[in-house]
Amino acid sequence: MRKRLSKDERRQQLLDLSLVILERDGADALTLATLAQEAGVTKPVAYGHFQSRANLLYQLYARFDRRLVEVTRQRIADRARSLQERAHHVVAAYFDCVRQCGPQYEAIVSALMAYPEHKDIRTQIRNSFVHVYRELFSDCDADGRLGYRLVAIFGAIEEVAKATMEEQVPDDQAVATLERLIVSTLRDA
CATH class of the missing domain: 1.10.10.60 (Homeodomain-like)
Known part of the structure; x- marks a missing residue:
């Protein structure tokens, strides 16, 4: 039984x-x-x-995002002290997630966008990640403009991750480039 x-x-x-x-x-x-x-x-x-189907899709989306945030925070808490290390783990965790669930995640987000109550899901995703990145890089806000920089960083990570999924950019080059971009963007703040 x-x-x-x-x-x-x-x-x-x-x-x-x-x-x-x-x-x-x-x-x-x-x-x-x-x-x-x-x-x-x-x-x-x-x-x-x-x-509803919309709520099921939303729960799937939220589950993926929660896992990515948990993994990112854990990796940084366990291993990353310097800005370079934090940048590496943020990018590496995002790319690990994209490799594991990128097509599913994109299908879920695209399906959610068809529902009026979720038409701004991509904005919610961006804002959610910017919030998490603000915690992780809070020491880089000398001029009070960290939020703007993090929006740009998230956009770069997301677009370069898409390019790697489409095999336009090799993973190792993408990760290295994004690490340098994050460090230079936040260090120059």
């Missing part, structure tokens, strides 16, 4: 299965009805956890 899953375990199972469906069939195929059927649960169970 199988043990009944707790509410949190069921939610995690459904999120994990959502990623399988997304990867296998694409974002358009990911619905709460499909998720319920694949999980072997009733539709009310899936709706009880996520209420």
